[in-house]
Amino acid sequence: MKHLVLVAHGSRREASNEEVRQLAARLREMAGERYTDVTAAFLELAEPSIPGAIQCCVERGAREVVVLPYFLSQGRHVATDIPEQVQPKQAEHPQVTITIAPYLGAAEEGIAAILLELAR
Amino acid sequence: MKHLVLVAHGSRREASNEEVRQLAARLREMAGERYTDVTAAFLELAEPSIPGAIQCCVERGAREVVVLPYFLSQGRHVATDIPEQVQPKQAEHPQVTITIAPYLGAAEEGIAAILLELAR
Numbered sequence: 635m636k637h638l639v640l641v642a643h644g645s646r647r648e649a650s651n652e653e654v655r656q657l658a659a660r661l662r663e664m665a666g667e668r669y670t671d672v673t674a675a676f677l678e679l680a681e682p683s684i685p686g687a688i689q690c691c692v693e694r695g696a697r698e699v700v701v702l703p704y705f706l707s708q709g710r711h712v713a714t715d716i717p718e719q720v721q722p723k724q725a726e727h728p729q730v731t732i733t734i735a736p737y738l739g740a741a742e743e744g745i746a747a748i749l750l751e752l753a754r
Numbered sequence: 755m756k757h758l759v760l761v762a763h764g765s766r767r768e769a770s771n772e773e774v775r776q777l778a779a780r781l782r783e784m785a786g787e788r789y790t791d792v793t794a795a796f797l798e799l800a801e802p803s804i805p806g807a808i809q810c811c812v813e814r815g816a817r818e819v820v821v822l823p824y825f826l827s828q829g830r831h832v833a834t835d836i837p838e839q840v841q842p843k844q845a846e847h848p849q850v851t852i853t854i855a856p857y858l859g860a861a862e863e864g865i866a867a868i869l870l871e872l873a874r
Binding site: 638640642645647649650653654657660661664665668700702704706707708709710735736737738739740741742743744745746747748749750751752753754 | 828855
């Protein structure tokens with residue numbers, strides 16, 4: 635019962651939020667049985683919120699929740715804002731292991747390879 | 755004489771801009787002889803600007819400039835703002851071929867694979 639929550643910033647432009655939800659759906663397909671479910675959540679401006687998404691995982695029986703920041707830079711959102719939204723849910727549900735994975739931009743080599751391919 | 759310009763949004767947090775410059779340096783190493791140079795540019799809040807970076811490529815003898823948007827979503831910045839900054843430079847230097855590559859988030863499959871790896 636391991637759930638993955640892909641966390642994006644959230645946008646006033648609903649199409650951008652929908653892109654993130656579609657990416658979560660893609661991850662769900664690709665991950666096979668590794669996760670019970672993969673869902674999207676947003677730091678602000680869109681729903682579900684991070685605490686809301688974690689709560690939903692817990693209610694559906696998650697034992698482990700992995701929060702995955704869909705951010706390119708290690709800014710305040712990644713360093714502070716996401717942990718501040720995750721910690722109260724961890725305190726509320728000590729029986730569930732909630733971890734925050736490295737943010738997307740940390741995978742510099744993989745991203746660089748994609749960028750060079752896009753530039754062709 | 756082909757130059758690559760990696761375009762990010764730009765941040766008030768200088769460390770984020772520096773992450774982008776380091777990524778451009780990484781691309782330069784990885785690309786070998788494919789590009790004469792790879793540099794970073796910013797839509798706003800940081801230097802160089804997109805027109806400034808293109809101008810610099812032209813002055814250094816570029817025949818081709820590829821503008822590569824380091825953005826996750828197909829929003830206004832990618833759809834409108836970057837083209838609006840590129841077009842006047844193309845008009846000013848018709849002898850140089852300036853193209854805009856797909857934005858990073860368009861490479862959905864590659865990004866999904868990186869995300870699943872980060873979540874492990």
